[in-house]
Amino acid sequence: MSTTVLRTKPRRSRLHRREQQIALLFIAIPLIGFLLFTLYPLLYSVYASFTSWNGLAAPKFNGLDNYIKMWNDPYFLKSMWNTLFLMIGIPIGLVLSMALALGLNRKMRGITFFRTVYYVPVISSIAAIAIMWQWAYNGDFGLVNQVLDLVGIQGPNWLADKDTVKPALIIMATWKGLGYSMLLYLAALQSVPRYLYEAAALDGAGTWQQFRNITLPMVRPVTFFLVVTSIIGGSQIFIEINIMTPLGGPEFSSASIVWYIWRQAFNNLHMGYASAMSIVLGLIIFIVTVIQFRLNRRNQFSID
Amino acid sequence: MKKSRLIAASVAMIATTGLLLSGCSAGAADTGEKQLTFMFRGGEDEKAAYTTAIKAFEKANDVKVKIISTTADDYATKLKAAIAGKQIPDVFYIAQGDIQAYVNNGVVLDITEYVEGSDTLDLDNIWEYGVDSYRFDGSLVGEGAIYALPKDVGPFSFGYNKSMFEAAGIPLPDVDTPLTLQEFVDISKQLTVDLNGDGELDQWGTGLNVQWSLQSFAWSNGADFLNKDRTKVTVDTPEFAEALQWFADLSNVEGITPSTSQAQTLDTYQRWMSGQIAFFPVGPWDVSTYAELDFDWDLIPYPAGKTGESATWVGSLGIAVGSTTEDPELSAKLVEYLSADVTAQQTLVDAGVQIPNLKDMADTWVADSTTKPANKQEFLDIVNGYGRALPANNTYNAEWYDELFTNIQPVLDGTQTAADYLKEAQPKMQAFLDDANLQAGIG
Missing domain, CATH: 3.40.190.10 (Periplasmic binding protein-like II)
Incomplete structure (x- = not known):
């Protein structure tokens, strides 16, 4: 940056300078927005995490108390574990959406119809979806159990049983996210050059081998993108939990970390403690993402 | 050269900040007329009822009321954000369970002197439970100064x-x-x-x-x-x-x-x-x-x-006055209108969403045999007798x-x-x- 500045220095005209100032003005708008609405709150929450703050009065500094409390808080650990558990849905979702994308990548009648159908959950409001699934999961007359009943299975009371509430949420989240991942995969599949398949076929590669050695590597950037964004999104799962199990589920078994943070901050007047937990969550997400980028870089290759 | 760039950037930033801030405050610019803000949550019935009560209040006191309405789910979050941002509304709904924390942290105002000496409202005509829920003496809720009036009382x-x-x-x-x-x-x-x-x-x-x-x-x-x-x-x-x-x-x-x-x-x-x-x-x-x-x-x-x-x-929701209000007396008056205005109460009762806050109105309501349930008296018995606050x-x-x-x-x-x-x-x-x-x- 600075080297270019030096190089262009002698050729600077007044007009040039003027334009540069105007450019800075344009840059300033988003920059100030970022400083004011992102960086300042971020720094403030770092500060708040070292205070005892109820969100009403001024924060009082209390050192590492919040972090020590967190370490000994069984509900914090449990909600962290729950959040992690719910991420089982991510690989499942990827496999399913890949399969769907492969299916919908062929020429057949009504293809746009199916693509739309799978994409509808993505554009629907998450609150509406959560309420709909809440009914579907009702142990007594819910749709899910009625269907299971047809094949002779006595379905559980999904959301009121601590062993089934997490699978129930995973199924819902997978269903909701399917269309989005499918669409990305579909785009990736269509950009795989045909000649690669032709060459492979000539060399005698079967369908499975083609898939393994051509398709999968070629869509790898999309897979990477989906994994990263799903993990970030998955760590922040909140709305569906808050609607479907407003009290964190039976025995706290569906409480996610963001749900617990929100509850501590806005229901229990522990804004400082909640800030500390969100700092920890932020750090974890950051570290995990860095690791992912590292791994991805190591595995990168190109075929030219 | 580098320095001048820095200066230019800073000037630009300050200029835009100024723009942003003036943009923000333009909405609240003083038009010479007094204005109160009222923040609440509720359905159509509440909105309709309060619109009439607020109109009457505006007319009687020559003041404008700015209504901020949120959904039920959002209310607690938005109110707490407003408080943390030092933008406490003049008048707002307060959950029964929040009274202690809000009083301790100086968010709500003691309105005892206004409501006790009020000429628009007869405190004895409002359910004791409703008023006592918002009394706090520094250690126990239920006794001491009054910090809010009931929006409603909800006997379960x-x-x-x-x-x-x-x-x-x-x-x-x-x-x-x-x-x-x-x-x-x-x-x-x-x-x-x-x-x-x-x-x-x-x-x-x-x-x-x-x-x-x-x-x-x-x-x-x-x-x-x-x-x-x-x-x-x-x-x-x-x-x-x-x-x-x-x-x-x-x-x-x-x-x-x-x-x-x-x-x-x-x-x-x-x-x-x-x-x-x-x-x-x-x-x-x-x-x-x-x-x-x-x-x-x-x-x-x-x-x-x-x-x-x-x-x-018995559940209840209160209406309180924010501690930073510029006109405590007028704000307390608005609280009285919202809690006890006869037309507003009648609208809410007719809509079937709450029982009257006013005792004399409740008496006529109980006697009305054309509406369900027949034994409306049970609601009143709970409020007056065997009902308690949620723990x-x-x-x-x-x-x-x-x-x-x-x-x-x-x-x-x-x-x-x-x-x-x-x-x-x-x-x-x-x-x-x-x-x-x-x-x-x-x-």
Whole structure:
């Protein structure tokens, strides 16, 4: 940056300078927005995490108390574990959406119809979806159990049983996210050059081998993108939990970390403690993402 | 050169900040007219009712009221954000359970002198429960200075399906003497039947949600959640265990509720409305919906445990004045209008979403036999007599109370006894309560 500045220095005209100032003005708008609405709150929450703050009065500094409390808080650990558990849905979702994308990548009648159908959950409001699934999961007359009943299975009371509430949420989240991942995969599949398949076929590669050695590597950037964004999104799962199990589920078994943070901050007047937990969550997400980028870089290759 | 760039950048930044800030404050620019802000949540009925009350207030006091309305879910979050951002509305809804924390932290104003000396409002004509819920003397809620007036009081009453009783030839329960727990179970058993003979039950005695109904049975059994000065959690008493065990047994032993493994409100609520449940709780907010039901129903006192006296809870929402208001007197006046304006109250009562805040209006409302339920008096008896505040409403926060329900499922499923569970829960609840009292500076 600075080297270019030096190089262009002698050729600077007044007009040039003027334009540069105007450019800075344009840059300033988003920059100030970022400083004011992102960086300042971020720094403030770092500060708040070292205070005892109820969100009403001024924060009082209390050192590492919040972090020590967190370490000994069984509900914090449990909600962290729950959040992690719910991420089982991510690989499942990827496999399913890949399969769907492969299916919908062929020429057949009504293809746009199916693509739309799978994409509808993505554009629907998450609150509406959560309420709909809440009914579907009702142990007594819910749709899910009625269907299971047809094949002779006595379905559980999904959301009121601590062993089934997490699978129930995973199924819902997978269903909701399917269309989005499918669409990305579909785009990736269509950009795989045909000649690669032709060459492979000539060399005698079967369908499975083609898939393994051509398709999968070629869509790898999309897979990477989906994994990263799903993990970030998955760590922040909140709305569906808050609607479907407003009290964190039976025995706290569906409480996610963001749900617990929100509850501590806005229901229990522990804004400082909640800030500390969100700092920890932020750090974890950051570290995990860095690791992912590292791994991805190591595995990168190109075929030219 | 570099320096001048820096200066240019800073100037640009300051200039834009100035623009941004002036843009922000333009909305609040002084137009010479006095303005109050009122923040609340609520449905169409509340909006309609308050629009008339606020119009009357604006006219009488030559002032503008800016209304900020949010959805029910968003309200707590938005209000707390406003408080944290030092933009406390002049007048706003306050949850009953927040009074202690808000007073301690100087968010709400003491309005005692305004409402006691008011000429628009007669304090004696408003339910004591409604006013006392917002009194706080520095250590106990319920006594001392007044910090808010009630938006409403919500007695959680008990209803029964009259048509079902008549069809089964069972004598109707008395509206004055509560059923004993045993009588309640016996009647429920008679009404838990398979009507169409397909081998599956399609009518049940009851189906209650532990979170909203346990209080009543615990209290009437002589138990309580806290001691008098709210420093000790008392759920580990035999009376409490007995009440909780009895509650769980309704499903697990007596089999008088729909599905054995649950107490989800959703389906029992639906079943009650489709006439498959004999006994079900009724709040004033339910009346407009239940009035449309195609069976006849009425209110009775809650079945009573060992003490022989009914008990239940009364909810309430308050309207308070923010501590940073420029005109406390005028803000307090707005609170009075919202809480006690006759036209507004009548609109809300007619909509069937609440009972009147005003005693004299309640008397005419009770006497009106054209609207359901017939035994409206039960609502008033709860407010005036056997109703109590929800346990967490008188403490700094509700963490200790929520803890009781977090791990209660095994008891409801019948895999753990109530006594065992409560013994486990008490120390955890106590720790949360101690923490809350510490934060509140009491105990």
